[in-house]
Amino acid sequence: MEEMARIGATKGGGVNRLTLTDADKEARDLFAAWAGEACLDLRIDEMGNMFAKRAGRENDAPPAMAGSHLDSVPNGGRFDGSLGVLAALEAVRMLNDKNISTRRPIEIANWTNEEGPRFPPSMLGSGVFAGAIPLETAYETKDADGVRFIDELERIGYRGDAPCAPRSIGSYLELHIEQGPALVSEGVQVGVVEGIFGLTWLRVTMKGERDHAGPTPMHMRRDALVGAARTIAAIRDIPAKLHPEFVATVGEFSLSPNAINVIPDDVTFSVDFRHSEPDLLAEARRLIEEAAHREAAKENLEVEIQEVGGSTPIAFDESVAQVVRSACEESGYSHRSMWSAAGHDARYAADLGPTAMIFVPCVAGKSHSEEEDMDWEDAYRGCDVLARALLKTADS
Ligand SMILES: [Zn+2]
Known part of the structure; x- marks a missing residue:
């Protein structure tokens, strides 16, 4: 060795x-x-x-x-x-x-x-x-x-x-x-x-509206990062609802335009979740999609969820x-x-x-x-x- x-x-x-x-x-x-x-x-x-x-x-x-x-x-x-x-x-x-x-x-x-x-x-x-x-x-x-x-x-x-x-x-x-x-x-x-x-890999994309961080009033914003952040926080809580050994991870994240004075309009992140029970994997996916759509709706975002890999x-x-x-x-x-x-x-x-x-x-x-x-x-x-x-x- x-x-x-x-x-x-x-x-x-x-x-x-x-x-x-x-x-x-x-x-x-x-x-x-x-x-x-x-x-x-x-x-x-x-x-x-x-x-x-x-x-x-x-x-x-x-x-x-x-x-x-x-x-x-x-x-x-x-x-x-x-x-x-x-x-x-x-x-x-x-x-x-x-x-x-x-x-x-x-x-x-x-x-x-x-x-x-x-x-x-x-x-x-x-x-x-x-x-x-x-x-x-x-x-x-x-x-x-x-x-x-x-x-x-x-x-x-x-x-x-x-x-x-x-x-x-x-x-x-x-x-x-x-x-x-x-x-x-x-x-x-x-x-x-x-x-x-088994594991499932998802890619979640949220699109809002790019605008100036100063003159745009808070109630008019469609901030993709806020929707994504709330979704990720919700994903963190999903495994505990399913099984003690269930795991879910957001490991990849990208943000556009990623500038200090611009409201972000485009965010993509990954989700990796794993367990031994196919039914629980399906249930997790449903809960993740539900969370993404709920949080996207609050911020008036478009959301797209793609499966990019997985195994049973x-x-x-x-x-x-x-x-x-x-x-x-x-x-x-x-x-x-x-x-x-x-x-x-x-x-x-x-x-x-x-x-x-x-x-x-x-x-x-x-x-x-x-x-x-x-x-x-x-x-x-x-x-x-x-x-x-x-x-x-x-x-x-
Ligand atoms: Zn090895």
Whole structure:
């Protein structure tokens, strides 16, 4: 983990390994070298997804897969993603050391572009692999400088020959830091992840009338910023009406003309809201739209609400979650069931075979930050549970 964290290391103790940059290539090269040392057969697909395969007794059986990602957000943490890839490698090294054979082959996956800030959307590699995103769409995706995904993939030498298309997998396991405070605050050692929240992304635009901040009387104003601000305040209160784990965020905001002496006439903001229940997601959307129309009407604004992205909640396979629970019990670790509020490649893997995730605590629940940290004991426990569960699924 420490050697991998040196690639793209930042002064603040994090890593900067944006997808398909030189640092991403270096991380891939290191993983490939380690996979070679562990006698794994490495295949790279058309999206640059890397699959390191350990042969099974029935080598054509759908593989027991485990993996995560080696890319990061800008100035991200050392554990997000890397833990899942390197723990899977460690599990396979352990099987090698002990000469343990498995019925199914085992494949360790390093998915391309899990994070997505350079080439949105996130989980692009696993999305194409699952058939949810067309390969051509992924190839044509451009970064902020107008550089195409396909050109960068070729530049770093990771456009592979293996088709990136759905194939059957026997099972998929992903170990990951929790990226939230539940395990830390409850003092629980392992999270057995039973599904991933669905999310909806909206873009709300409010239009009023631009005018002089001096001579325009208050009662004549159509101030787009006032309508937007009141709507955002209302959105902040919606989750509490729905469920304790419901979350909603306004993270993007733009304002025109953004000048000290001009009444704003054009405001756009985003809304991101997430939960495990489709009905509650639909109800939240209704409440958000109601709030936007109500506040826009008070200020006599035009309002437009567009859906710009989203995914449905995914419930994982209970049988794999049960394997993870048994692994925790074999080792005497405390565990609890939970859902992930963040997206992971496991979301798409679940379309191809029975899937579960293993969460371990990270310090203060913090991630996507240079301050992201974890105790090595927690990393060890996660790796132990992953290895036990992987062995069971590979022999099933
Ligand atoms: Zn991650």
